[in-house]
Amino acid sequence: MTAPTAPTPAGAPDAASDLLLDIDGLGVAFPSERGPIHAVRDVRLTLRRGEVLAVVGESGSGKSVTALTLLGLTRGRGTAITGKAEFDGIDLIGASDSQLRRIRGKRIAMVFQDPMSSLNPVLRIGHQIAEQIRAHEGVGKAEARKRTIDALTEVGIPRAAERVDAYPHEFSGGMRQRVMIAMALVCGPELLIADEPTTALDVTVQAQILDLILRLRDERGMSVMLVTHDLGVVAETADQVAVMYGGRIVEQAPCDELFADPRHPYSWGLIGSIPPLTGAKPEYLPTIAGTPPSPLALPAGCPFRARCPHEFEQCAEVPPLAETAGAPGHLDRCWLPIDEKRIRRAGADGRIGLLHDAEATTEESA
Amino acid sequence: MSDAPLMKVEHIRQEFAVKDGTLRAVDDVTLTIDRGETVGLVGESGCGKSTLARTVLRLIEPTQGTIALEGRDITKVPQRELRAIRHRMQMVFQDPYGSLNPRRRIGAIVGDALDLRGVPKSEQRTQVIAALERVGLGIDHLHRWPHELSGGQRQRVGVARALAASPDLLIADEPVSALDVSVQAQLVNLLVDLQRDLGLAQLFVAHDLSVVRQVADRIAVMYLGRIVESGPTDVVFARARHPYTRALLAAVPIADPSRRGRQREAIRGELPSPIDPPPGCHFHPRCPHATDVCMTEQPALWHYADGGRAACHHPYGVSAADVAAASRDDLASPAAAGMSAPDPSTADLADAGETPAGAQA
Numbered sequence: 001m002t003a004p005t006a007p008t009p010a011g012a013p014d015a016a017s018d019l020l021l022d023i024d025g026l027g028v029a030f031p032s033e034r035g036p037i038h039a040v041r042d043v044r045l046t047l048r049r050g051e052v053l054a055v056v057g058e059s060g061s062g063k064s065v066t067a068l069t070l071l072g073l074t075r076g077r078g079t080a081i082t083g084k085a086e087f088d089g090i091d092l093i094g095a096s097d098s099q100l101r102r103i104r105g106k107r108i109a110m111v112f113q114d115p116m117s118s119l120n121p122v123l124r125i126g127h128q129i130a131e132q133i134r135a136h137e138g139v140g141k142a143e144a145r146k147r148t149i150d151a152l153t154e155v156g157i158p159r160a161a162e163r164v165d166a167y168p169h170e171f172s173g174g175m176r177q178r179v180m181i182a183m184a185l186v187c188g189p190e191l192l193i194a195d196e197p198t199t200a201l202d203v204t205v206q207a208q209i210l211d212l213i214l215r216l217r218d219e220r221g222m223s224v225m226l227v228t229h230d231l232g233v234v235a236e237t238a239d240q241v242a243v244m245y246g247g248r249i250v251e252q253a254p255c256d257e258l259f260a261d262p263r264h265p266y267s268w269g270l271i272g273s274i275p276p277l278t279g280a281k282p283e284y285l286p287t288i289a290g291t292p293p294s295p296l297a298l299p300a301g302c303p304f305r306a307r308c309p310h311e312f313e314q315c316a317e318v319p320p321l322a323e324t325a326g327a328p329g330h331l332d333r334c335w336l337p338i339d340e341k342r343i344r345r346a347g348a349d350g351r352i353g354l355l356h357d358a359e360a361t362t363e364e365s366a
Numbered sequence: 367m368s369d370a371p372l373m374k375v376e377h378i379r380q381e382f383a384v385k386d387g388t389l390r391a392v393d394d395v396t397l398t399i400d401r402g403e404t405v406g407l408v409g410e411s412g413c414g415k416s417t418l419a420r421t422v423l424r425l426i427e428p429t430q431g432t433i434a435l436e437g438r439d440i441t442k443v444p445q446r447e448l449r450a451i452r453h454r455m456q457m458v459f460q461d462p463y464g465s466l467n468p469r470r471r472i473g474a475i476v477g478d479a480l481d482l483r484g485v486p487k488s489e490q491r492t493q494v495i496a497a498l499e500r501v502g503l504g505i506d507h508l509h510r511w512p513h514e515l516s517g518g519q520r521q522r523v524g525v526a527r528a529l530a531a532s533p534d535l536l537i538a539d540e541p542v543s544a545l546d547v548s549v550q551a552q553l554v555n556l557l558v559d560l561q562r563d564l565g566l567a568q569l570f571v572a573h574d575l576s577v578v579r580q581v582a583d584r585i586a587v588m589y590l591g592r593i594v595e596s597g598p599t600d601v602v603f604a605r606a607r608h609p610y611t612r613a614l615l616a617a618v619p620i621a622d623p624s625r626r627g628r629q630r631e632a633i634r635g636e637l638p639s640p641i642d643p644p645p646g647c648h649f650h651p652r653c654p655h656a657t658d659v660c661m662t663e664q665p666a667l668w669h670y671a672d673g674g675r676a677a678c679h680h681p682y683g684v685s686a687a688d689v690a691a692a693s694r695d696d697l698a699s700p701a702a703a704g705m706s707a708p709d710p711s712t713a714d715l716a717d718a719g720e721t722p723a724g725a726q727a
Contacts, residue, residue, distance in 0.1 A: 058546040172636050173411070202410035202573060204633040207617040229547055232619030236626055256623045273551035274621050275580035278603070284558070285551040285580065291516040292546055 020191060020223050021047035021070075024084045026093075028065050031078030037295050039065040041247045043083070044321065047240075049190070052217060052224040054238035054255070056231065056270070058292040062247040063227045067193050069093075070225075071110060072100040087191065106136040109184035113196035115176035119168040126152075126164035129183045136187050151182040155212060174205035178212070185216060192216075195227040210237055231270060235259055240329075243267050246293055246303025249321055253330040263324070263332035266304045268345050302333070310336060310344055370437025371398040372567050373422065373455075373535055378431035380417050380591075389641050391417040393591035395431075399535060402565040404557075406582030406599065408575060408614070412637055413588040419537050419571045423455050424448060453482045456528035460540035462520035466512040472498070472523055473508040479530035497530040498523075501556060518549035525556065529564075536560070539571045550577070557581055575618050579603055587611045590640055590648040593667060597674030607674060607681035610649050647679065655680045668692045668708055679709055686710040 026043040029036040040062040047053045057063040068074045070085055070092055085092040087108060092100070104110075112118045120128055129151060130144035139147075145164070152160035155178040168176060177197060184192055194213065198206035214237060217224055226237060234241055234255065241258045243251040243266065251264040262268050269288035276282070290307040293299070299306045305315040314335040321333045336344070380392035391414045399405050407415045420426045422433060424440070432441045435451065443451075456479070459465040466475055476494045485493060495505050501522040512520055521541060528536055538557065542550040558581055560566045572578050578585055579599055586596035587608065595608040606612045613633040634652045638644055644651050650660040659679050667677040670684070671691050684692075689710050 058548060174636055202637075203575070203617040203619075204410065204613060205636065206619070207630070207633075210619075230619065231547070231621040235621045235623045236619045259621065259623050269548055271621060273548055275551075275554065275576040277576045277579060277615070277618055277620060281580060284555045287551040287555060288548040289552075291518050291549055 018049040019046060020049050020051075020088055021045070021225070022084070022086045023066075023070075026066065026069065026083040026085055027081070028062075028069050028074055029080040029082075030074075030076075032296070034296065036080065038247055038298070039295050040069065042321075043244075043249055045242055045249070045252075047191070047223050047225060049223055050217065050221040051239045052214070052226060052237055053240045053242065054226045054228060054234040055242050055244060056228060056234055057244035058229055060246070060292050060295050061244040062295070063244045064195050066244070067110070067195050067225060067227045070193065071104050071108060072097065102136070105132055105184075105189075106187045107189055108191045108193065109187070109189040111177070111180050111184050111192065111194040111197045113199050115173065115180045115200070116168065118180060119176065121168050124165050124167055125171070125179050129164075129179075129186055132183060133186055147186060148182075151186040152179070154216075155179075155182045155185070156208070157182070174201055174208065177201060177205075177209055181209070181212065181216075185222075188220070189222065191223045191225065193225045193227070196229070197226070198233065199228070199230070206233070213237070231274060243270070246298050247295060248303055248318075248333060249331075250304060250334070251332040252321065253327075253332075257327065257330050261327075261330075262345070263330065263338070263341055264304075264334050265308050265310050265336075265344075267332075302335070370434065372401045372403075372436060373397075373399040373569075374434045374437075375418075375422055375428075376432050376434070378418065378421055378433070379429045380414070380421055380426065381429040384641060386641050390591050390643070391640060392421065392428075395588075395591075395593055397586060397593070397596075399567050399569055401534065402561065402567055403584065404561050404568040404570055404582045406578035406585040407569060407571045407588065408573065408578050408585060409588035410573060410614075410637060412590075412640060414591040414640075415571050415588050416539050418588070419457075419539050419569055422569065423452070423457060423537060425457075449482070453479070453531035454533050455535045455537060456531050456533040458521070458524045458528050458536060458538040458541045461544055462517045462524060463512075463544075465524055466520055468512050470512075471508070472503075472510050472512070472515070475512075475523060476527045476530050479527050482531055493530060494526075497526040500529055500560075501526045502552075516549075517545050518552060521545060521553055522556070525553075525560075529560070533566070535567045535569065537569045537571070540573070541570075542577060543572065543574060554580055575615060587614065590638070590643050592648060592677065593675075594649065594678070595674070595676045596667075597670075597672070601672050601674040605672070605674065605683055607670075607676035607684060608649075608678045609653050609655055609680075609682070611676075612682065647677070665708070666694050668694055676708075681708050684708055684710050 023043055023045040026040060028040040029038045043066055045053065055063045055066060065074055069081060081093055119125065126145065126148050129148040133139060133144040133147055149160045149164050152164060157163055157175060157178055171179060198209050201209060210233065213224060216222060228234060238255040241253060241255050242249045243264065245266050251258065251267050258267065259271065262271055272286035273288065275285055288307055293303065293306065301316040301318055305311045319333045319335045321331045323331050324338050376396045378392050378395045382389045382391060395418055407418065409415045417426065421428050424433065428441065432439055434440065440448065440451065473494050476497055477490050480490045480493055495508065498504055498507055503519065503522055503526065515523065542553045545553060554577055557568065561568060570578060570581055582599050584597065585599050585602050586593050589610050595602060595606065595611045602611065606615055616630040617633065638651065646662045647660045647665050650656040653660065665677045665679045667675050669675050669692060670688055689708055
C-alpha cells in the first residue's frame with residue numbers, strides 16, 4: 001500500500017497548520033490497594049480543527065479515561081497524571097481547576113453515553129442549558145433562554161419553544177441525547193468530546209445523531225473526539241482513528257487506511273469479528289480468543305500478547321508505536337515486520353482488507 | 367411426533383394497563399419456529415420483541431391468542447403442569463451480570479436446570495460438566511462464583527444453564543449486546559454451533575441486524591407491536607419490502623469507509639407512543655411513501671412466492687404478477703375481508719437500491 005490520501009476535513013482549509021489538540025506521552029494511574037493501576041500509558045494523539053478523531057477500544061482499554069482526563073475529570077487524590085495535553089496551546093494537565101472550568105463547557109464540551117443520568121431529572125432542560133450559558137458568558141436570563149431555544153431547534157428538537165420547559169423524563173432517549181448535544185454546543189465549543197454518544201440508542205436514532213454531529217462539524221469547523229467501541233460508527237464518521245488496547249494506542253491511522261490495511265493483530269480481530277451485513281455469510285466469525293484484560297492484570301510487554309496468536313519472544317517487551325516507511329501517519333505497536341504482517345493477516349481472515357484487498361494482494365506478490 | 371411446528375404462537379396480543387390507558391405491546395402476532403430453526407426477532411426498543419419472547423415462555427400470560435408446543439395448546443396449562451414442560455423451552459437473558467445469582471457457585475446454578483428435569487443428584491455433576499464443556503468452559507469453573515467470571519464467561523454460564531435442561535427451544539433475548547465486540551463474536555459462533563450440533567431451535571431476539579443475519583434462518587421485523595415483515599433471512603436482507611425494514615437496514619453503520627456517503631433512506635422522527643399508536647399502518651407518519659390508505663387501513667401481512675411476507679400497502683420490488691400470486695394470512699378479524707391488495711406501482715423502486723424516490727438522503 002502506498003501513501004494514503006490524507007483526509008481533508010471540511011471547514012479546515014489549512015488543516016496541517018491548524019493543530020487544536022496535542023497529546024503526548026499521556027499517562028493516567030489510579031491508586032489502589034494493590035498499587036497504581038495504569039489505565040492509560042504513553043498516549044500520543046493530535047487533532048486538527050474540523051477533524052473527527054475516533055478513539056476505539058473495548059472495556060478497560062483506556063479510551064474513556066483518556067477523554068475524561070482532557071477535561072480534568074480524572075483528577076483526584078493519588079491519581080498520577082503525566083505527560084502533555086495541550087489544547088490550542090493551553091496546558092490541560094497543569095491548568096488549575098478554575099482555569100479548566102473556564103474551558104470546560106465553553107471551548108471543550110462533552111457528551112456522555114447515557115443521556116438519562118447525565119441530565120438532572122428534577123430541573124427543566126431549558127434551565128440546565130441556560131445555566132451553562134450564564135456561567136460562561138455574562139448574559140441575562142432572557143437572552144440565555146432565547147439562545148437555549150435556538151440551540152434546541154438547531155439539534156432538531158421540534159417545538160423547541162415549548163419543549164424548553166420540559167423535564168428530562170418527558171423526552172425519548174434520542175431526544176435526550178439531542179438535548180445533551182444542544183447543551184454541549186450552546187457555547188460554541190471548538191472541540192466536542194463524545195463518549196459513546198449513540199451506544200444507548202437504536203440504530204435509526206443513532207444514524208440521526210451521527211449525522212447531526214457531522215453536520216455541526218461541517219458548519220462550525222468544530223473538532224470531534226469520538227470515543228467508541230463500534231467500528232461501524234468509526235467507518236462512517238472518522239477522519240483519523242486510534243485503536244486502544246490495555247491502556248495503550250496499538251494502532252493509529254487515517255480512517256480509510258486503517259480499514260484497508262490494518263497492521264495490528266488486534267485491529268484485524270476487531271474488524272474481522274463484525275458480522276457482515278451484505279455479501280457472503282462466513283460459516284464462523286473470526287474471533288479473538290479470551291477477553292479484554294483488566295487494567296489490574298495487564299501482561300508485561302505487549303498488552304495484547306496474551307490473546308495474540310502471533311506472539312513470539314520479542315513480545316515480552318513493549319513494542320514502540322512506530323510508523324512504517326511509505327505510510328506516513330500510519331503507526332502501530334507490533335514487533336512483526338510489515339511483510340510478515342500482511343502475510344499473516346491474509347491467513348488470519350480473508351475478509352479484512354475490504355475493497356482494497358486486491359490492491360494489497362498485488363503488492364504482496366510483487 | 368406430529369407435523370406441527372415446534373412452537374407456534376397465534377394472534378398473540380399482550381396488553382398492559384398503564385396510567386394513560388392501555389399499552390398494547392404485542393398486537394396480533396403469529397409466529398412459528400420449526401425444529402432446529404433459528405428465528406431472529408428484530409426491531410427497535412419498545413417494539414414488543416422482548417415482550418413477545420417472554421410471552422412464548424408464558425413468563426407473561428398473553429391477553430389473547432394461543433401458544434402451542436408441538437401442536438399442544440399450552441396457553442391455559444396450569445403453572446404447575448407448565449413446570450414439567452418448561453425445561454423444553456429455556457431462556458438466555460441479556461444481562462450476564464443480573465441473571466446469575468451472585469451467592470451461588472456456577473455448578474449449583476447450572477445444576478438447578480437438572481432439578482427441573484428430575485435428574486438424580488448423583489448424575490448431576492457429570493451433566494453439569496458436560497453442559498459447561500459444551501459452551502467452552504470446564505470443570506475448573508464448577509466451584510467458581512459469578513463475580514470471578516468475565517461478562518462473556520457469565521453469558522456462557524447462562525447458555526450452559528439453559529442447555530442443562532436439554533431444551534428443544536432456546537429463547538435468547540439480546541444475548542450478546544452487553545458484551546465487548548471481540549467477545550460477541552465468540553458467543554455468536556457458539557449459538558450457531560448449538561443449532562448445528564444439537565439441532566436446537568432458537569428464538570433470537572436482537573436489535574443488531576448484522577448479528578441476526580449471522581445466526582438466523584428466518585427473521586421477523588417488529589414495529590410497534592406488529593410484525594411488519596418476515597421471511598428467510600436472505601430474502602429479507604436482499605429484498606426487503608417494507609419501508610421500515612429498509613430504513614432499519616440502511617441505518618446500520620457499515621465498517622467500510624469506502625461506502626461512506628452512500629445515500630441512505632433516513633427514517634424520520636421517532637417511535638410514536640405505543641399507548642396511542644397511529645391508526646392504519648403504524649409506520650405511516652414516518653414513511654416516505656405513505657398515502658391515504660396507509661392512514662386508515664392496517665395492511666395485511668401478505669405472503670409472497672419467495673417466502674417473504676410484508677405488511678405494507680406500497681411494498682418495494684413487488685410486481686403486479688407478485689401481487690396476483692400473493693396469499694394472505696387468515697386474519698382473525700372479519701374486517702380483513704375488505705382489505706386492499708398491495709399496490710405494485712412502487713415495484714420499480716427496487717432498482718433504485720438504497721435511494722428510493724421520495725427518500726430523504
